[in-house]
Amino acid sequence: MEPELLDIAKGFKSLQESISSGLEAYDGKASFLSDLWTRPEGGGGDTRVLTHGRIIEKGGVNFSHVSGPLPERIAQRLALPAGMHFDATGTSLVIHPLHPFVPVIHMNVRYFEIENGTWWFGGGIDLTPAYISKEDAIFFHSSLKAACEAFGETLYPTFKAHCDAYFYLPHRQETRGIGGLFFDFLKPGDLFKSKAEIWDFVQTIGNTFLPVYLELIRRNESKEYSEAHKQFQLWRRGRYVEFNLLYDKGTAFGLDTGGRTESILMSLPPLTAWQYNYVPEAGSPEAETLSLLRPVDWI
Amino acid sequence: MEPELLDIAKGFKSLQESISSGLEAYDGKASFLSDLWTRPEGGGGDTRVLTHGRIIEKGGVNFSHVSGPLPERIAQRLALPAGMHFDATGTSLVIHPLHPFVPVIHMNVRYFEIENGTWWFGGGIDLTPAYISKEDAIFFHSSLKAACEAFGETLYPTFKAHCDAYFYLPHRQETRGIGGLFFDFLKPGDLFKSKAEIWDFVQTIGNTFLPVYLELIRRNESKEYSEAHKQFQLWRRGRYVEFNLLYDKGTAFGLDTGGRTESILMSLPPLTAWQYNYVPEAGSPEAETLSLLRPVDWI
Numbered sequence: 001m002e003p004e005l006l007d008i009a010k011g012f013k014s015l016q017e018s019i020s021s022g023l024e025a026y027d028g029k030a031s032f033l034s035d036l037w038t039r040p041e042g043g044g045g046d047t048r049v050l051t052h053g054r055i056i057e058k059g060g061v062n063f064s065h066v067s068g069p070l071p072e073r074i075a076q077r078l079a080l081p082a083g084m085h086f087d088a089t090g091t092s093l094v095i096h097p098l099h100p101f102v103p104v105i106h107m108n109v110r111y112f113e114i115e116n117g118t119w120w121f122g123g124g125i126d127l128t129p130a131y132i133s134k135e136d137a138i139f140f141h142s143s144l145k146a147a148c149e150a151f152g153e154t155l156y157p158t159f160k161a162h163c164d165a166y167f168y169l170p171h172r173q174e175t176r177g178i179g180g181l182f183f184d185f186l187k188p189g190d191l192f193k194s195k196a197e198i199w200d201f202v203q204t205i206g207n208t209f210l211p212v213y214l215e216l217i218r219r220n221e222s223k224e225y226s227e228a229h230k231q232f233q234l235w236r237r238g239r240y241v242e243f244n245l246l247y248d249k250g251t252a253f254g255l256d257t258g259g260r261t262e263s264i265l266m267s268l269p270p271l272t273a274w275q276y277n278y279v280p281e282a283g284s285p286e287a288e289t290l291s292l293l294r295p296v297d298w299i
Numbered sequence: 300m301e302p303e304l305l306d307i308a309k310g311f312k313s314l315q316e317s318i319s320s321g322l323e324a325y326d327g328k329a330s331f332l333s334d335l336w337t338r339p340e341g342g343g344g345d346t347r348v349l350t351h352g353r354i355i356e357k358g359g360v361n362f363s364h365v366s367g368p369l370p371e372r373i374a375q376r377l378a379l380p381a382g383m384h385f386d387a388t389g390t391s392l393v394i395h396p397l398h399p400f401v402p403v404i405h406m407n408v409r410y411f412e413i414e415n416g417t418w419w420f421g422g423g424i425d426l427t428p429a430y431i432s433k434e435d436a437i438f439f440h441s442s443l444k445a446a447c448e449a450f451g452e453t454l455y456p457t458f459k460a461h462c463d464a465y466f467y468l469p470h471r472q473e474t475r476g477i478g479g480l481f482f483d484f485l486k487p488g489d490l491f492k493s494k495a496e497i498w499d500f501v502q503t504i505g506n507t508f509l510p511v512y513l514e515l516i517r518r519n520e521s522k523e524y525s526e527a528h529k530q531f532q533l534w535r536r537g538r539y540v541e542f543n544l545l546y547d548k549g550t551a552f553g554l555d556t557g558g559r560t561e562s563i564l565m566s567l568p569p570l571t572a573w574q575y576n577y578v579p580e581a582g583s584p585e586a587e588t589l590s591l592l593r594p595v596d597w598i
Contacts, residue, residue, distance in 0.1 A: 035576065049575045049576070051575065058573075060575070170554075171554040171560045171563075234570070238567070241540060241544070242544060242564070245540070245541060245544035245545050246544050246545075246551075246554070252545075255469075255470040255545070261470045261471065262575060262576045264470075265541075265573065268537070268573040269573065270572060270573060270574070271533070271570065271571070272540075272571045272573075273569060273570050274357075274564065274567040274568065274569060275350075275569070276348045276350065276357065276359070276561060276565055277334065277348070277561045
């Protein structure tokens with residue numbers, strides 16, 4: 001049976017629920033605070049933010065379902081007349097951990113529908129370690145590949161390549177992190193047979209997040225670290241800010257179309273440092289990480 | 300006598316010299332380190348950065364004189380054929396002080412010339428206090444007004460209004476700071492009689508910086524402050540980053556046209572914090588500052 005808009009929105013809400021309670025339970029120290037907001041033109045959301053946790057320094061797990069007349073900028077981009085009714089719903093998250101060896105993670109799954117019958121799914125998941133661990137990168141990419149493979153062999157390489165191309169900082173000639181998956185405008189076609197199959201895929205990606213990220217935390221949370229490691233983490237966070245404010249289409253689009261600023265910029269790290277012309281020592285772990293900020297076939 | 304390109308470049312270089320030595324002498328703890336760089340297509344610059352000073356946590360005072368064939372993006376914007384020879388020279392600075400009551404300052408003076416005979420001056424100076432002091436704002440704007448008035452009465456109100464409009468964050472509905480002056484495409488016309496007069500004005504603005512900023516430091520550097528004041532400063536710096544990466548035309552343009560990334564992003568603060576949905580207590584000094592982040596007639 002084809003999933004309906006409200007089933008999909010309900011699925012995204014329950015994904016937010018399971019992810020935020022799973023993260024909160026593992027963190028054990030701080031709780032997500034929920035901000036319910038409404039949008040004057042229709043719909044609203046639930047922005048949940050946890051700060052000063054044991055593991056999570058700042059993390060947000062957001063749900064939204066907005067609707068109303070298509071804003072002019074979106075209509076232009078889709079070559080549709082402005083003012084048609086649309087619905088957009090999704091769950092998105094960004095976790096900035098306290099520990100410099102626990103990676104930053106981002107995930108986002110979303111659905112868009114217009115009254116003329118057009119619809120699509122989009123989303124992605126990607127990892128931004130301050131220090132890149134090859135073992136963790138292989139584990140992360142293998143987990144995503146396994147999640148994709150139930151739906152066909154071409155999905156992982158296709159969406160992995162999109163992710164590498166998207167999370168790229170041209171002015172630094174660096175990727176943001178070690179990539180993952182990125183997909184948009186998913187409709188039945190070469191990759192998927194039906195709407196039901198795409199929705200199944202999107203939920204599979206959503207459900208992959210929690211076990212994979214908890215495993216990445218477990219692998220790293222007890223490692224000892226120095227003030228120098230912490231400084232490198234703050235410096236790497238600067239690149240995260242640069243990407244999100246200079247290049248991220250979702251951020252620019254959300255701010256341009258009058259989205260809720262605090263929900264959109266929830267993605268920015270808690271504490272960040274810019275150091276003029278920092279160049280790590282040759283052969284250091286920091287230099288190794290920088291050398292890996294390019295598309296890599298991890299598997 | 301009309302100033303020539305090389306006189307102007309020499310003037311900007313000597314402005315960099317006097318400003319960096321004046322700041323260094325007052326700071327007394329750290330020195331500017333100079334990075335000389337060249338641009339493959341022609342010209343280069345001298346990026347001078349001072350960090351971990353007594354007063355200056357991170358500050359840059361840059362000179363550049365670049366030349367070569369007009370990059371395509373600039374040509375498009377000016378409706379000129381790409382490839383014509385151009386020269387651009389200027390001095391720009393951003394100072395991020397350590398003390399939360401000493402304001403951030405930015406200044407930039409520049410000259411652009413194309414082989415077809417087109418030329419203009421641009422620039423500006425503006426102040427971004429973490430905490431707005433009304434007395435300091437009046438002093439700053441009065442100093443700028445006095446510098447402008449030797450050249451006519453309309454300059455200050457015109458360039459002050461441009462500055463308020465330019466340094467504005469629409470997604471926050473806030474100005475970046477308390478403004479100052481902003482001007483571009485200055486040519487002989489309603490405001491100035493000759494190239495010599497404009498060059499005189501631009502130099503006057505450049506020379507206004509040092510005494511005015513040293514006075515602002517002197518007024519505030521000995522005030523006691525708490526950890527809460529420092530936190531607010533880090534939070535206000537987040538807005539500075541948001542403006543520079545989301546809206547500043549010079550930053551976007553520099554990065555897009557392959558400028559030297561570290562010289563362009565030298566403007567970003569040393570340590571910055573984003574706190575989800577921070578709202579200062581009603582009636583607090585923090586709330587008062589936020590209420591003043593709009594165009595204000597300070598004089």
